[in-house]
Amino acid sequence: MKVLVIGLGGVTNGGKTTLAKRLRKQLPNCSILAQDDFFKPESEVEIDEHGFKQYDVLDALYMEEMVTSIRSWMKNPTGSSVSTAESKSTPVNLRSTEEVHILIAEGFLLYNYEPLNEVWDRRYFLTIPYEECKRRRSTRVYQPADQPGYFDGHVWPMYLKHKREMEENTNNIVYLDGTKSEEDLFSYVYNDIMRELEAWKK
Ligand SMILES: Nc1ncnc2c1ncn2[C@@H]1O[C@H](COP(=O)(O)OP(=O)(O)OP(=O)(O)O)[C@@H](O)[C@H]1O
Numbered sequence: 122m123k124v125l126v127i128g129l130g131g132v133t134n135g136g137k138t139t140l141a142k143r144l145r146k147q148l149p150n151c152s153i154l155a156q157d158d159f160f161k162p163e164s165e166v167e168i169d170e171h172g173f174k175q176y177d178v179l180d181a182l183y184m185e186e187m188v189t190s191i192r193s194w195m196k197n198p199t200g201s202s203v204s205t206a207e208s209k210s211t212p213v214n215l216r217s218t219e220e221v222h223i224l225i226a227e228g229f230l231l232y233n234y235e236p237l238n239e240v241w242d243r244r245y246f247l248t249i250p251y252e253e254c255k256r257r258r259s260t261r262v263y264q265p266a267d268q269p270g271y272f273d274g275h276v277w278p279m280y281l282k283h284k285r286e287m288e289e290n291t292n293n294i295v296y297l298d299g300t301k302s303e304e305d306l307f308s309y310v311y312n313d314i315m316r317e318l319e320a321w322k323k
């Protein structure tokens with residue numbers, strides 16, 4: 122049996138969830154694990170001197186639990202103990218599909234946490250420019266909702282800081298331009314993963 126752990130990281134509102142769901146429909150035995158499911162409750166999230174809740178940092182997340190979830194999926198991809206959303210579709214375009222299991226872990230802060238660095242078979246990173254990110258984010262309602270000035274005061278500066286640290290410490294990141302169409306993004310990543318699976322079968 123082959124297990125493939127795919128990281129789909131990138132900026133908030135870059136389109137990670139949209140792309141992951143689309144991939145899950147088409148890839149064989151594919152599950153999604155969302156980093157957003159590991160946020161701490163609001164009462165445990167720190168507040169900085171400007172009054173901004175510190176959600177866009179590793180400390181706001183139960184990262185050890187996320188590692189445990191990924192590792193237990195890797196040991197037993199068909200087990201039910203891990204909270205992942207699983208594909209219900211019939212696998213396509215692949216013989217011996219029952220031997221392949223794919224986990225897409227999607228989230229905004231995947232590659233800055235050392236204990237996760239060795240789990241990835243492939244690392245993707247979606248980017249969109251500042252203006253587009255701010256626009257998309259303004260259409261979303263988080264729980265709790267973004268405070269006034271939150272994007273410029275917390276979200277974007279933390280994104281730039283983490284991206285810089287990631288670039289200093291991590292190799293082999295495949296950057297994806299999140300302003301491309303959903304269809305283009307899907308077919309690029311789908312073909313990339315299928316090539317990897319074909320190479321494994323040989
Ligand atoms: N390729 C695309 N082109 C234009 N808009 C897109 C594209 N993909 C997703 N979107 C839109 O961008 C917004 C964010 O998408 P999505 O929820 O998939 O992003 P995300 O990276 O998972 O966000 P977050 O992790 O911050 O919640 C949504 O309104 C979605 O419809």
Ligand SMILES: NC(=O)c1ccc[n+]([C@@H]2O[C@H](CO)[C@@H](O)[C@H]2O)c1
Pocket residue numbers: 133157160161176177229263264265276
């Ligand atoms: N899911 C949450 O608990 C939560 C609460 C407040 C803000 N967020 C935002 O989610 C994004 C990552 O998807 C981050 O930019 C957080 O600001 C999440």
